[in-house]
Amino acid sequence: MFSAVASVLSGIGHRVIDSLWRFGASIRFFFYVLIYSGESFRRLHLTIREIYFTGVLSLIIILVSAFFVGMVLALQGYNTLQRYGSSEAIGVLVALSLVRELGPVVTALLFAGRAGTAITAEIGLMRATEQLSAMEMMAVSPVARVVAPRFWAGVFSMPLLAALFSMVGVLGGYLVAVPLIGVDAGAFWSQMQASVDFREDIVNGVIKSVVFGVACTMIALFEGFDAPPTAEGVSRATTRTVVNSSLAVLGLDFVMTSFMIVA
Amino acid sequence: MSDNIVEIDNLSFGYKTRLLHKGINMQFPRGKVVAIMGGSGSGKTTLLRLIGGQLKPSGGEVRVAGQVVHKQDRKGLQKLRRKMGMLFQQGALFTDLSVYENVAFPIREHTDLPESMIRDLVMMKLNAVGLRGARDLKATELSGGMARRVALARAVALDPAIIMYDEPFAGLDPISMAVICNLIRKLNDALGATSIIVTHDVQEVFAFADYVYFVADGVVAAEGAPEDLRKSELPFVHQFVHGEVDGPVPFHYRAPDYRQDILRSANV
Numbered sequence: 001m002f003s004a005v006a007s008v009l010s011g012i013g014h015r016v017i018d019s020l021w022r023f024g025a026s027i028r029f030f031f032y033v034l035i036y037s038g039e040s041f042r043r044l045h046l047t048i049r050e051i052y053f054t055g056v057l058s059l060i061i062i063l064v065s066a067f068f069v070g071m072v073l074a075l076q077g078y079n080t081l082q083r084y085g086s087s088e089a090i091g092v093l094v095a096l097s098l099v100r101e102l103g104p105v106v107t108a109l110l111f112a113g114r115a116g117t118a119i120t121a122e123i124g125l126m127r128a129t130e131q132l133s134a135m136e137m138m139a140v141s142p143v144a145r146v147v148a149p150r151f152w153a154g155v156f157s158m159p160l161l162a163a164l165f166s167m168v169g170v171l172g173g174y175l176v177a178v179p180l181i182g183v184d185a186g187a188f189w190s191q192m193q194a195s196v197d198f199r200e201d202i203v204n205g206v207i208k209s210v211v212f213g214v215a216c217t218m219i220a221l222f223e224g225f226d227a228p229p230t231a232e233g234v235s236r237a238t239t240r241t242v243v244n245s246s247l248a249v250l251g252l253d254f255v256m257t258s259f260m261i262v263a
Numbered sequence: 264m265s266d267n268i269v270e271i272d273n274l275s276f277g278y279k280t281r282l283l284h285k286g287i288n289m290q291f292p293r294g295k296v297v298a299i300m301g302g303s304g305s306g307k308t309t310l311l312r313l314i315g316g317q318l319k320p321s322g323g324e325v326r327v328a329g330q331v332v333h334k335q336d337r338k339g340l341q342k343l344r345r346k347m348g349m350l351f352q353q354g355a356l357f358t359d360l361s362v363y364e365n366v367a368f369p370i371r372e373h374t375d376l377p378e379s380m381i382r383d384l385v386m387m388k389l390n391a392v393g394l395r396g397a398r399d400l401k402a403t404e405l406s407g408g409m410a411r412r413v414a415l416a417r418a419v420a421l422d423p424a425i426i427m428y429d430e431p432f433a434g435l436d437p438i439s440m441a442v443i444c445n446l447i448r449k450l451n452d453a454l455g456a457t458s459i460i461v462t463h464d465v466q467e468v469f470a471f472a473d474y475v476y477f478v479a480d481g482v483v484a485a486e487g488a489p490e491d492l493r494k495s496e497l498p499f500v501h502q503f504v505h506g507e508v509d510g511p512v513p514f515h516y517r518a519p520d521y522r523q524d525i526l527r528s529a530n531v
Contacts, residue, residue, distance in 0.1 A: 134355035
C-alpha cells in the first residue's frame with residue numbers, strides 16, 4: 001500500500017519536474033532565437049521563404065473558415081437581435097466579435113493546426129535525419145539558419161492572417177445578413193463604422209494576434225527542436241504542438257482581454 | 264606544429280547511467296586514414312561527436328590542431344569546425360535542396376565568392392564523386408550510395424583538414440562500397456587531409472586504412488596497422504576480425520539464468 005502511494009507520488013513529482021524543466025528550456029530557447037535573429041534578418045530571403053510556407057499556404061483554410069464563421073455569426077446574431085427589434089445592429093455584432101475575439105483566436109488555432117504542426121514535423125524530422133547535426137558540424141547555427149527565420153515568419157504572418165480572417169468574416173456576415181435575410185445594407189455598414197473603434201477594437205485585436213503568433217510559433221519550434229529523433233517522438237511532438245498552442249492561445253486570450261477591458 | 268592534428272587524452276564520457284568511455288587515448292596523424300572499430304554501442308560515433316564539439320567530455324580532453332575542443336567558446340568552436348568535414352551515416356542531406364544546392368551550402372555560408380566561382384567549386388566536388396550529372400536531382404531522388412557520395416562532396420566542399428566518416432559503408436551494395444572506399448582514400452590523399460572513419464566493416468577498412476583502433480568496454484582494446492591486427496591473437500580482435508559469433512563479446516545480452524527464466528514464466 002505504502003509503496004503504491006509512494007510510486008504514484010514519485011510519478012507526479014517526475015511529471016512536475018519534467019514540465020518545469022521543459023518550460024525553463026523553452027524560455028531559454030526563446031532567448032536563443034532572439035539572440036540569433038540578427039543573422040536571419042541579414043538573410044531576409046530565408047524569412048520571406050518561410051512567410052510563404054507558414055502564411056501564404058495557410059490562407060485557404062483561414063479564409064474559408066472565416067467565411068463560414070462570419071455567416072454563422074450573422075445567423076445566430078440575427079436570431080437573437082430580432083427579438084429585441086435591433087436586427088440592424090447585426091453588422092456591429094459581427095464586426096466586434098471578429099475583430100476583438102474570433103479573428104485573432106480562431107486564426108491562431110487554425111495556424112497552430114496547419115502551420116504549427118508542419119513546422120514541428122519538419123524540424124523534428126530534420127533532427128531525426130541528422131540534418132541539424134550536419135549544419136552544426138558545418139559551423140552553421142541551426143537556430144540562426146532554421147529556427148529564427150521560421151519564428152519571424154510566424155510572428156509576421158499571424159496579424160495579417162487575423163486581419164484577413166476578420167475581413168472575410170465580415171463579408172460572410174454581410175452576405176447572410178443583407179442579401180439573404182434582408183437587413184438594410186446602409187444600416188449594416190453605418191452602424192459597424194460608428195461602433196468599431198480603431199484603438200479599442202482593431203489595435204487590441206492586432207496586439208492579441210501578435211502575441212498569439214509569438215506563442216504558437218515558439219511552441220511549434222521548440223517542440224520540433226526538442227523532439228526525440230524517432231517516428232514516435234516526432235508524432236508526440238506534433239500532438240503537443242496543437243494541444244499546447246491551443247491552451248496557450250485560450251489562456252493568453254483571457255489574460256489579455258481582462259487587461260484590455262480594465263484599461 | 265604537432266604531427267597529430269587530433270589528439271584524445273584520457274577521455275571519459277557517459278550518459279546518465281552508463282559510462283561509455285573510461286580513459287581513451289588516441290592520436291590521429293596528419294595526412295593519414297585512421298579507423299575506429301568496435302561493436303555496436305561501444306561509443307564510436309560518440310567519439311566523433313566529442314571531436315566535433317557536439318558533446319562535452321566528463322574527463323580528459325580532445326585537442327584539434329592543438330586547441331582543446333570543449334574549452335572553446337562559440338566562435339572558437341565554429342573556427343575549429345571549419346577545419347572539419349563530416350559524413351553522416353545516412354548522408355544527412357538537406358531534403359528541401361537539390362544536389363547542387365547541398366554541396367554549395369557550406370560554400371555560401373562561409374564565403375562571399377561570386378556565383379560563377381561557387382558553381383565551379385561545386386562542379387569540381389561533384390565531379391570528384393562522379394555525380395556531376397546528378398546536380399539537378401533532389402536529395403530525396405538519390406539512392407543510398409548516391410546520397411552518401413553527395414554528402415561526401417558536401418563534406419569536402421571547403422577542403423577541410425579533417426574528414427570524419429560515421430559508418431560510411433552501412434547499407435551499401437558492394438559496388439557502392441568499393442566506390443566509397445576508393446573515394447575516401449583518393450580525397451584524403453588529394454586534399455592532404457586526415458580521415459577518421461568509424462565503421463564495422465573490417466575487410467573494407469583494412470584494405471585502405473593506415474592505422475586502426477579497436478574500442479571495447481570503454482577503452483582502446485587494441486591498435487595498430489591493419490596487417491598487424493589481422494594477425495593479432497588478442498581474443499577480442501580475433502573475434503572481431505574473423506566475425507566469430509561468440510567470444511569476449513558474448514552472443515547473449517546480460518540476462519538471468521535461462522532455466523530459471525523459463526520456469527518463472529511457466530509459473531506466471
